[in-house]
Amino acid sequence: MLELRGIRKYYNPGTVNEMCIFDDFNLRIAPGEFVSVVGSNGSGKTSMLNIICGSIDVEGGAVFAGQEDISAKKEFERNRRIGRVYQNPAMGTCPNMTVLENMSLADNKGKPFGLKPGINKARAGYYREMLAGLGIGLENKMQVKVGVLSGGQRQAMALLMATMTPIEFLILDEHTAALDPRTADFIMGLTDRIVREKRITTIMVTHNLRYAVEYGNRLLMMHEGKIILDKGQKEKKALKIEDILGLFNRISVECGN
Amino acid sequence: MAIIIGTLEQGLSYGIMALGVYITYKILDFPDLTVDGSFPLGAAVTAVLLGKGVNPFLVLLVSFGAGLLSGILTGLIHVKLKVRDLLSGIIMFTALYTVNLKIPGKAYVPLFTETTIFDMEFLQVFGSFYGVAMALMVTLAAKFLLDLYLKTKSGYLLRAVGDNEVLVVSLAKDQGLVKIAGLSIANGLVSLGGSVYCQQQRYYDISMGTGTIVIGLASVIIGTKLFKSFSGKWVVSGKIAGSAAFLTRNRKGVRPTTAVLAGAVLYKACVAGAMALGLDPQNMKLVTAVLFLLILVCGMERKRKVKGNA
Numbered sequence: 001m002l003e004l005r006g007i008r009k010y011y012n013p014g015t016v017n018e019m020c021i022f023d024d025f026n027l028r029i030a031p032g033e034f035v036s037v038v039g040s041n042g043s044g045k046t047s048m049l050n051i052i053c054g055s056i057d058v059e060g061g062a063v064f065a066g067q068e069d070i071s072a073k074k075e076f077e078r079n080r081r082i083g084r085v086y087q088n089p090a091m092g093t094c095p096n097m098t099v100l101e102n103m104s105l106a107d108n109k110g111k112p113f114g115l116k117p118g119i120n121k122a123r124a125g126y127y128r129e130m131l132a133g134l135g136i137g138l139e140n141k142m143q144v145k146v147g148v149l150s151g152g153q154r155q156a157m158a159l160l161m162a163t164m165t166p167i168e169f170l171i172l173d174e175h176t177a178a179l180d181p182r183t184a185d186f187i188m189g190l191t192d193r194i195v196r197e198k199r200i201t202t203i204m205v206t207h208n209l210r211y212a213v214e215y216g217n218r219l220l221m222m223h224e225g226k227i228i229l230d231k232g233q234k235e236k237k238a239l240k241i242e243d244i245l246g247l248f249n250r251i252s253v254e255c256g257n
Numbered sequence: 258m259a260i261i262i263g264t265l266e267q268g269l270s271y272g273i274m275a276l277g278v279y280i281t282y283k284i285l286d287f288p289d290l291t292v293d294g295s296f297p298l299g300a301a302v303t304a305v306l307l308g309k310g311v312n313p314f315l316v317l318l319v320s321f322g323a324g325l326l327s328g329i330l331t332g333l334i335h336v337k338l339k340v341r342d343l344l345s346g347i348i349m350f351t352a353l354y355t356v357n358l359k360i361p362g363k364a365y366v367p368l369f370t371e372t373t374i375f376d377m378e379f380l381q382v383f384g385s386f387y388g389v390a391m392a393l394m395v396t397l398a399a400k401f402l403l404d405l406y407l408k409t410k411s412g413y414l415l416r417a418v419g420d421n422e423v424l425v426v427s428l429a430k431d432q433g434l435v436k437i438a439g440l441s442i443a444n445g446l447v448s449l450g451g452s453v454y455c456q457q458q459r460y461y462d463i464s465m466g467t468g469t470i471v472i473g474l475a476s477v478i479i480g481t482k483l484f485k486s487f488s489g490k491w492v493v494s495g496k497i498a499g500s501a502a503f504l505t506r507n508r509k510g511v512r513p514t515t516a517v518l519a520g521a522v523l524y525k526a527c528v529a530g531a532m533a534l535g536l537d538p539q540n541m542k543l544v545t546a547v548l549f550l551l552i553l554v555c556g557m558e559r560k561r562k563v564k565g566n567a
Contacts, residue, residue: 074431075426076425076426076429076430076431076432077429079426079427079428079429080429083427084427086423090421091421091423091424092423092424092427093421093424094416094417094420094421094424095420095421096416096420097413097416097417097420101413104413105413105414105417105424105428106428108410108428109427109428109429110429112410113410113411113413113414113430114409114410114411115406115409115410115411116409116410117408117409117410118408118409118410118412118413119408162427
């Protein structure tokens with residue numbers, strides 16, 4: 001379970017540019033839920049993810065993972081239980097290290113990074129198998145530096161690496177937005193497969209309304225730091241793109257977008 | 258002959274220092290100016306300890322330790338106090354100047370009678386190359402230990418933090434601590450280089466650190482640029498040969514650490530060449546600066562690496 005309680009967040013507090021993002025924001029996500037989040041720019045979607053992960057500080061409120069209050073924990077400490085994939089495919093991998101080296105790094109998450117050899121040769125076969133499962137030929141590029149791979153290949157690796165070790169929560173921050181439509185579909189399908197297989201509680205922010213409706217079992221729409229639409233599994237099944245597009249257009253017009 | 262021997266000896270001890278600069282500049286992407294203070298720091302510690310008759314090999318270790326400490330301080334200033342990378346180094350090397358005066362208590366210490374690593378009996382078999390042999394041994398030991406370290410999990414993390422800090426955070430590791438560790442190892446190597454240099458030159462001078470960063474960077478850039486083009490060719494020839502084993506062996510080409518050492522010797526050779534051609538030692542720093550500029554321009558290293566590599 002993931003819970004945000006009474007979150008207050010201001011940007012540039014105390015200056016003329018002070019902007020309130022959240023004022024008493026509450027959200028509760030049950031274990032195993034796959035929540036897709038939509039909303040216009042500036043509605044607070046990414047801020048919400050950053051608050052969950054501890055990338056930004058809050059002025060008030062608390063973040064709970066399970067029964068534990070993780071508000072005081074630093075970002076890297078929270079990441080023990082959280083995996084995150086970013087919009088930019090370069091964020092999830094090391095460009096100057098090889099595919100094999102990247103996989104080895106990810107495989108060691110949660111364990112000490114001591115003076116043992118960086119690559120566990122016995123695991124290389126397992127990595128190869130996992131990469132082969134993607135079906136994009138990465139298993140034959142184990143010694144290739146990740147920096148020369150395409151955005152889609154890198155994002156597939158980033159997704160694989162983020163979910164390689166047991167994590168409780170997966171945070172997807174518009175992770176298909178920088179990809180071409182076909183690759184985006186591929187990454188989205190892969191995401192769905194991994195989330196189902198590993199039963200990870202997932203929050204996915206997306207601008208693609210079709211993905212938001214098709215995937216996941218709960219849909220949120222955010223606007224000006226508030227949740228204006230929250231559809232659970234049953235209601236969401238009946239939901240069509242046109243329905244949320246209508247609502248989306250209405251709030252956008254209100255903002256003058 | 259004397260010039261060649263001198264070039265090799267000095268080039269190799271500067272090479273150890275260049276390995277440290279390689280860690281900060283190439284791996285951590287951190288332009289660390291601390292080296293201008295940590296190089297003479299190693300030498301200052303060496304001068305004092307040799308004067309007290311301490312085993313010269315033990316002195317190497319203590320100097321390395323002193324360097325580790327200075328690197329940790331730079332790291333703390335940068336990571337915990339959030340001072341910019343360049344400024345953290347400047348603060349540290351300025352502070353170290355005083356430290357380097359206080360340790361020996363004076364600005365110049367001659368070491369004529371003290372026993373150094375270059376006075377070992379077994380070196381006699383190398384004839385007039387005894388100095389080169391000793392410098393080579395220490396340098397290679399440092400290089401191989403560094404190579405080994407970079408292949409460990411901890412070493413991977415170090416490479417990752419310079420490559421993509423976000424990933425290190427994702428791996429639930431404190432990126433700041435990894436940086437501090439990297440800076441500390443780097444400055445340890447720089448101080449070790451300072452110690453070897455001091456034992457070889459048989460004096461300590463407070464000004465011997467001035468321009469260390471330039472020599473270090475020049476060595477790193479010469480080495481890595483030169484051997485990058487080489488290794489590319491080897492990979493191609495490996496593909497033609499078609500043998501898988503051949504290919505995997507050559508894919509990596511020359512190890513960057515080897516390239517950096519070669520770069521240091523080469524750089525020293527350039528300077529020695531200029532001197533041999535009758536260059537006035539007073540113009541030394543100007544020539545060094547111009548040479549460094551040339552290397553930067555030819556190596557296309559003017560632009561800072563773009564973060565993210567998107």
